[in-house]
Amino acid sequence: MKNSLKISAIALAFAAFTFSAKAQTTTPTSTSTTTANGVRFSIGVDAGIPTGKLSDSYNFNIGGSVQADIPVANQLFVTVNAGYNSIQGKNNVIVDGATFSPTNIQLLPVKAGLKFFPVSNFYIQGEAGAAFALNKSDVGFNKTAAFVYAPQVGYQFQLGGKNYIDAGVRYEASTKFNSDVDNSKVNFFGLRVAYGF
Template sequence: MKSLKISALVLALAAFTFGAKAQTKSTTTPTGPRLSIGADAGIPTGKLSDGYNWNLGGSAQVEFPIANQLFLTVNAGYNNIFGKKDVTFTTVTGNTTTTIKGDVQNIQLLPVKAGLKFFPVNNFYVQAEGGAGFLLNKKDLGYTKSTAFIYAPQVGVLLPLTASSNLDLGVRYEGSTKYADVDGSTLNFVALRVAYSFNL
């Protein structure tokens, strides 16, 4: 199932690339400030995938032109990472090993990021952001930190809708530093963002 999800994301990325090439003859890179509002969906990677299936959320992003084909971005959103059901947990205390079965608590995450978005060719972009991820349910998860550094490289394409609006499709890898002093407390996932983008 996981390989099917990853294959779907790879195919989506390929479609973005071909879409970008198709658009280069008829459209141009945006030149003014823009706002985009969209939905985010993804799949956990690394140790996070042991207890979690997928994530869903939304985000808003403002973009300010700072040079030719280069934009400063500010992005804030919300992600709910859905825990798996009926997972077997094993704990060791001294010489005693305890095994229980239960559901994994969902993670509620508020990411706030800033970065750069560059258009190497018309409508096709690469983007890199960094910032902070705020856990809204740290106590429920048993983590010791409510905030961690997050980073998110991304590629995407703008598909024109009207003269002043686009459909912004992006695929990113989002990672974090640890939310607790134990292995597996980083929140890493691959995500697809589908957003409506328009001139301000």
């Protein structure tokens, strides 16, 4: 947990430093929409499908997120993202002959990373940070937070003016939430559809 918090603090400090330094310079040319100071904001809906052992007991993930894209160079942005994920348990799961319905896992991921546009409106993004378990005792976790990383690709559909739809597909994975259980990682393929302004 301490390492995850340190990594998140460093990532957020780097993003804040980059933002304050960028405010002193001109906004770079980019293929994507920016606000007057170059920063873009988006609010999105997140959904996903669990992978690995998690998929044995959980059906899908639903949540939301907010994100800021801060320009640092031509076609390159630093991203800061915070959200909420609820991984929905299946009904009547059989484990070792016993039937149960797992409790939904509730996570608060906080990530920072880089977003690069190799061609107009298409981007490659990578983020890392910490996911905080909001109901750790209910789901059998002995850690409050775990390291999380999320590579993503996506496309921005311009709506006119400074508005756009940001649609991205990612793989999000964490380290163990229970140090004694190898299968306590939370991994899923996800989709984020956001309104940007």
